[in-house]
Amino acid sequence: MSRTPAVRTRRALQVAGLVLGVLVAGCSTEGGAPAGQASAEAPSGGWTAAEVSDVTEVAPYDGSVVARNALVLSSSAAGTVTRGAAVGETLHPGQLWLHVDEKPVTVAPGAIPMYRDLLAPPPGGPPLKGDDVRQLQQFLTAEGEFAGSVNGAFSDSLGRAAARWRDRHGMGDTPGFARAELAFLAGPGPWTVTEVTVGVGEAFSGGEVLTVSSGDLAVTVELDGTPPDGAVFALVPVAGAGGEEVPLTPTGAATLTPENKYALQLAPPPGAGALTAGTSVIVEQRVVLATGVVTVPVAAVRVDAAGDTYVECRGPGAGQERCPVALGPTNGTDVAVTEGLSAGTEVATTP
Structure with a gap:
């Protein structure tokens, strides 16, 4: 199962890459307003409020429903x-x-x-014996046709039981199979x-x-690498198909494939949704990078000529200014702000 050509990226974008990205974008250059002072030019784009949330890395993969x-x-x-x-x-x-x-x-x-x-012996011939005969006896007993001893010996009564069963199912009346x-x-x-x-x-x-x-059924995926510590998995509904997420738990360790992928089998909780063997599904691997931190969109981060990161910010009833910030983990969409910004402060999301 190959990686879904999806929208959300894995953690290739770390803080250093984030800083480089916004620097290349030319979000700010020499001569800008000093930190903490009003900016000379107001951003022309939209604004959004910094909020307290988790930063979660999400990696989607193609999966297949298989028999455990x-x-x-x-x-x-x-x-x-x-x-x-x-x-x-x-x-x-x-x-x-x-x-x-x-x-x-x-x-x-x-x-x-x-x-x-497994047929009745000819007249005067020795009966078949073995555990396979015992299996036939057990089957015909469960089917209500055989009432004899389950002893692994093919008797006449077993032959007659087989003939009755066959006749009921349109297979003729041969005394055995x-x-x-x-x-x-x-x-x-x-x-x-x-x-x-x-x-x-x-x-x-x-x-x-x-x-x-x-x-029970399970879901198999092929990951790009071994699951990170703390990774959790969920089967997610296909867009427009409705349904609910189903949590998935690894049944064992991931194994390396000849294609240098890591095959992992995942099991849903008992009774959680109806899986159909042989179908394709979307599985998300999720890793919480930071919990309960102030976050802003990656698009809000700027870099000045000295390489310092900041955001264009404004508080309730206050004017626009440049707020220096220290950054934490990012998932490529949102980034944690470890210093310099409070939840609720608005930040500009476009240059």
């Missing part, structure tokens, strides 16, 4: 995908989530992948689709089909 616990859903079916799940769709155990050449594939909870056919008909997926479900690897109409020869989430 991503899982890959695969199938061994082969052919053309004729129906499939979409991003944002919720899959439930037993759902026919994929059709290949119109042949359905279902999904069931289980940590062991579907690596073989071929490998291409069932996919096991970790977790109890449901799962939310976050990415589609193979779409409808595409040829498929087995493998990964979907990425899903079985847990």
Whole structure:
């Protein structure tokens, strides 16, 4: 995710840069009125009052909503995908989530992948045994079709339970499932689709089909550097789209990417807004540089021929004068004034 080509700058502009900027702008030159005396020429622009506020650096970034616990859903079916799940769709155990050449594939909870056919043995043959059989027993028990022992052995009763389930879902009455008909997926479900690897109409020869989430969603961003101390993050509404800000908390440390960015995963508080996996969002990184200080717009700062900073100021009922000021942190829009100015004093914002 690249940095948003946005409006607000990062802290490239420090006080030294600020001073240089206003000096280059020629806001004041030799021969100006001495500090504390009325200026010879009144600024032609507007005025604004100095106020007590925080100076906060804000850096906007592009972000993506992703699954905190991503899982890959695969199938061994082969052919053309004729129906499939979409991003944002919720899959439930037993759902026919994929059709290949119109042949359905279902999904069931289980940590062991579907690596073989799970079918009733031929007459007189030994039953299949294993934890994958146990997963099938657990699934059909939860579906209300199997009432036998969950022991990992494929019995006749399990085959009949599978046939009943299949018949209910339009898959025929085969006593079990071929490998291409069932996919096991970790977790109890449901799962939310976050990415589609193979779409409808595409040829498929087995493998990964979907990425899903079985847990909470998160937001990922790629920062220009490691987050500064005290940085906080918020998901902000897109202009004109409405909605409220959502606070975000890092789930771990930022990691360096091959592109020399710093990838960071951020989690919203439980129940805070509805995030949709796979969507793009705007995330702001905010760092408070100064708290409860007198601030003025950067545009109000002047520099005289000696390199000293001042503002054109006026108080209630008073005339215009030059007020020498000492500057503190800036975010590129506003700057803290540490000496020389009181809140409420008006300052000129244009030369």
